[in-house]
Amino acid sequence: MISKFLSRSSLRTSVFNSSRLQNVTRPFFLNRCSSRFLSTQPPKADGDKEAEPSTGTHGYDSTKPRKPLSRITIGKVSPGEMKRRQVTGFINWKAGIIFVLTGGGLWWFFTSEKGRLARESEAEANRGYGKPLIGGSFNLIDQDGKSFTDKDLLGKFSLVYFGFSLCPDICPDELEKMAVFIDDVNKDGEVMKPVFITCDPARDSPEVLKEYLSEFHPDIVGLTGEYDEIKNVCKKYRVYFSTPPNMKPGQDYLVDHSIFFYLMDPEGKFLDVLGRQYDNVTGPPRIKQMMSEWKPQAVRDAEEASKKKGFFSFLTKN
Amino acid sequence: MGLFSSSSTSSETPDLTKKSTRALCWEARDSFFACLDKNNIIDAIENSKEATAQCGSQEKDFEKDCVGSWVEYFKQKRTMEYNKAKMMESLAAQNAIKLEERIKFQEAPPAKK
Numbered sequence: 001m002i003s004k005f006l007s008r009s010s011l012r013t014s015v016f017n018s019s020r021l022q023n024v025t026r027p028f029f030l031n032r033c034s035s036r037f038l039s040t041q042p043p044k045a046d047g048d049k050e051a052e053p054s055t056g057t058h059g060y061d062s063t064k065p066r067k068p069l070s071r072i073t074i075g076k077v078s079p080g081e082m083k084r085r086q087v088t089g090f091i092n093w094k095a096g097i098i099f100v101l102t103g104g105g106l107w108w109f110f111t112s113e114k115g116r117l118a119r120e121s122e123a124e125a126n127r128g129y130g131k132p133l134i135g136g137s138f139n140l141i142d143q144d145g146k147s148f149t150d151k152d153l154l155g156k157f158s159l160v161y162f163g164f165s166l167c168p169d170i171c172p173d174e175l176e177k178m179a180v181f182i183d184d185v186n187k188d189g190e191v192m193k194p195v196f197i198t199c200d201p202a203r204d205s206p207e208v209l210k211e212y213l214s215e216f217h218p219d220i221v222g223l224t225g226e227y228d229e230i231k232n233v234c235k236k237y238r239v240y241f242s243t244p245p246n247m248k249p250g251q252d253y254l255v256d257h258s259i260f261f262y263l264m265d266p267e268g269k270f271l272d273v274l275g276r277q278y279d280n281v282t283g284p285p286r287i288k289q290m291m292s293e294w295k296p297q298a299v300r301d302a303e304e305a306s307k308k309k310g311f312f313s314f315l316t317k318n
Numbered sequence: 319m320g321l322f323s324s325s326s327t328s329s330e331t332p333d334l335t336k337k338s339t340r341a342l343c344w345e346a347r348d349s350f351f352a353c354l355d356k357n358n359i360i361d362a363i364e365n366s367k368e369a370t371a372q373c374g375s376q377e378k379d380f381e382k383d384c385v386g387s388w389v390e391y392f393k394q395k396r397t398m399e400y401n402k403a404k405m406m407e408s409l410a411a412q413n414a415i416k417l418e419e420r421i422k423f424q425e426a427p428p429a430k431k
C-alpha cells in the first residue's frame with residue numbers, strides 16, 4: 001500500500017525534478033508539495049541544493065530511522081458512536097433542546113420587547129409630547145346636580161363617552177359595552193372612572209341622566225351643563241356634535257355625534273381612543289394594557305432627561 | 319334647561335330613555351322591517367305609500383312605540399345598510415380587498431361584524 005503510494009508520488013516528483021534540472025522557477029505551492037513528496041527520496045547532494053535553498057527538507061534526515069505515524073486516537077470514542085457522529089455530526093438531543101430553548105427564549109424576548117417598545121412609543125406619540133391634544137378643563141354638573149370639573153377626574157384613569165339619552169341605537173349599544181368594560185377593568189377595585197357626557201344638555205337634565213345611566217351601570221358618572229360648557233368640553237375632546245337648528249320646545253330630534261371612548265390617564269391627559277371596533281372581548285384587554293404600561297409624567301420626564309431609551313430601542317426606530 | 323321640559327310632550331309619547339321602552343320600540347321596528355323584507359321594500363321613505371299599504375299595521379305600531387325622529391332614523395339606516403351591503407357585494411365581485419376598520423396604524427383586533 002505504502003509502496004504503491006510512493007511509486008505514484010515519485011512519478012509526479014520526477015516531473016518536478018526535471019523542471020528543477022532545467023532550473024525553472026516553479027510556483028511556491030509546487031515547492032512545498034514537491035518537498036513533501038521528495039522526502040521519500042534521498043536529497044541530491046549536488047549543486048542543485050545550493051541553487052534553490054528554499055526547498056528545505058524540514059529537518060528530515062534520511063540517515064535517521066523514520067518514526068511511524070502516530071496511531072493514538074485523540075478522545076476515545078466507541079465505533080458505534082463514531083458511526084453516529086459521522087452521520088449526524090454534532091446533532092443530538094441535548095444540542096436540540098439547547099437550540100430550541102435558546103431560540104425560543106430569544107424569539108420570545110425580542111417579540112415582547114418589540115411590542116412593548118412599539119406601544120410605549122405609540123403612547124408617547126398619543127400624548128403629543130406633553131401638549132393636551134385631547135381633554136382639558138371643563139365645568140359641568142353630575143347626575144346629582146353637583147359641580148364636576150376636570151379636577152374630579154384626576155387620580156384615576158377615566159373612560160369618557162359622549163352621547164345623549166334619546167339616542168336610538170348606537171349609544172345604548174356602546175353603553176352596554178361600557179358596562180362590560182367597567183366590570184372587567186374595575187374587578188379588583190375602582191381604577192377607572194367611567195364618565196358619560198351628554199351632547200344634548202337641553203333635554204338631558206341631571207335627573208334624566210341619573211335614571212338613564214342607572215340602567216346601564218351604577219358607576220357611570222353622567223355630566224351635563226350649560227350648552228356653552230358642553231360645547232367647550234366637546235371641542236376639547238374633539239367631539240363633533242350637532243343639534244338641529246331652530247328647535248322648538250318639546251320638538252323631537254336626534255343629535256349627531258362622534259362615537260368614541262376616550263381613555264384618560266390619572267393626570268387628565270389623553271391615553272387612548274377606542275372606537276366601535278372594540279367589543280366586549282377586545283376592549284378590556286386593550287384598556288388594561290394601556291393602563292399597566294402608563295407612567296406618570298414625572299417618571300417619563302426623568303426617563304426623557306436621562307435619554308436612556310433602552311438597549312433595544314433601535315427595534316422601533318422611526 | 320326648563321326650556322324643553324316635558325309639559326308640551328303628549329302623554330302618548332314613549333319615554334325612550336328607559337330600557338324597556340327602547341326594547342318595545344326596537345321590537346316594533348323589527349316587525350315592521352320584517353314585513354318590508356317580505357314585500358321587497360327597501361326604502362320606506364321613498365316608497366312610503368307602498369310600505370303603508372303593505373305593512374300599515376306594523377308601521378302604526380312602530381310609530382306608536384318609537385318617536386318620529388327615531389322612525390325616520392331607522393328607516394334611513396335601513397336604506398343605508400342595504401346600499402352598503404350592496405356596494406360591498408359589488409366590490410367583493412370585483413375582488414376588492416377588505417380593510418379592517420381602524421383608527422390608528424396599530425394592531426387592530428378583528429372588527430366585529
